[in-house]
Amino acid sequence: MIIWKNIELVEPGEIVGEDVYDPSGFIILIKEGSVLKEGDIYLLKNRGVSILPIYVEEVLTSEDIEPTIDMELYDNLSKDLSNTFEEVKSGELNVKKVVKHSEEIMKKVLEKYNEKILNLIRKDQKPLARHAINTGVISSIIGISLGFDDETLNKLIISAILHDVAHEKPVRDIIEYYDTHPIKATGMLRKHFNMNDDVLLSILHHHERFDGKGYPRNLKGTSIPVFARILSIADAYDTLISKDFPGKAFSPYEAVKFIISNSGKMFDPNIVSKFVQYVGIYPTGTVVELSNGERGIVVKVLSGLIPLVKANGKLLDIVKEKIYIKKVIN
Ligand SMILES: [Fe+2]
Ligand SMILES: [Fe+2]
Structure with a gap:
């Protein structure tokens, strides 16, 4: 895109967007595409040029698109969930509060489901809460696509919110990683809170792989609980696009490609297909x-x-x- 800029504000290094003629209109003073040097700007001023066409790359970011969970709700959830994780560890979890958060996520996703926009927050000072919210959002999208009723969706989102509760800090725990956090989380939740079995089993199995090479139990195919098969896709997608880790994050496009290429290996192909039908090959933000x-x-x-x-x-x-x-x- 070209913007016309007062020559006093033009800086060396900027690119000329169109040919610039002298005031007689016959002589080109500087050609389109030239990278301006200090001397060029000086000469153009001397020739009476007062404004210049400058090429600027349009700023395109997914931040321009409204996030699936609006910032007001996101901030509340992020603050509350950080407390929730502490409560789980100290054995004082208020389950009603988790249900309320899950319902808030479900309501928002249901409201926006038909828009087919998945735009997630990718960086936060509270990375564990961010990951919990996003995994909840993606899981509920998949759950709605699979025709789950509200009660089932709720249990799925609660599993997503709590799946990494035993992590002290965020970990890129998707590829070639083994850890006991699914077992620890299940133990903490079972011991203290008499949590629903579907929730416990999906948390326990969120790192199982469809081909049986996951952990902790090497379960295979549909013997992995369906919530866990959903969670593993939601978990992987958010972990890959997250900017909370050192090193380069995957773009949403690369993350979708990763999930498709691991269909039948890490992930259940039927659930991958539901996910891709929603986010597309070129997801929001690409x-x-x-x-x-x-x-x-x-x-x-x-x-x-x-x-x-x-x-x-x-x-x-x-x-x-x-x-x-x-x-x-x-
Ligand atoms: Fe995990
Ligand atoms: Fe996770």
């Missing part, structure tokens, strides 16, 4: 280059997995516009 040369960001997924792309302030249904995605920009 920055793409279009065949018409524009750059845009995927805002949501239309039916048939077609992404709705925002580019230069316009919303484009790429099928209607007869354009296609040339590449994904990370």
Whole structure:
């Protein structure tokens, strides 16, 4: 995109967006695409140029799109869940409060389910709470896609909220990692709170793999409880896109690719397919280059997995516009 800038505000290193002519209109003073040097700016001023076309890359981030859980609810949940985790450890958990949080997440996801926008907070000072909320959101989306009733959804979200409660700090515990936290969490919850069995079993098995190579019990296929098979996808997706860990996070696009490529290995293929039908191949927040040369960001997924792309302030249904995605920009 090109913006016209007062020459007094132009800085060396900026790129000229269009050819600039001298006031007579016949001589090009500087060509489109030139990287401005101090001397160029000086000369242009001397030739009487007062404004310059400068090329600026449009700022495209998923932060421009409203998150699935709005910030007000997110902040409340994040604050409360951090206390909840402490309560679990000290044996004083108020289960009613967890049910309330689960219902809040469920209500919000149900409200927004048809919009097909999955936009998650990817960095937070309270990373364990952030991961719990996001795993809850993704799990409930999958649960709704599978036709679960409210009571079943609630148990699923509670499992998601509490699945990593035995972690002291966030851990990228998805690939080649073995840990006892599922056993510890189940023990803490069972001993102190007489928690529902479906919840306990899904927490215990959230690191099992569909091919039987997971832990702690090497369960295989559909012998893994269905909640745990859902949780493992939600858990992996959020862990991969999280910016709470050192090193580069996966983009939503790379995370979906990871999940698809592990379908039948780490994950239940039927549940992967429900998840992908919702998030699409190019999930919300994916920055793409279009065949018409524009750059845009995927805002949501239309039916048939077609992404709705925002580019230069316009919303484009790429099928209607007869354009296609040339590449994904990370
Ligand atoms: Fe875990
Ligand atoms: Fe996790």
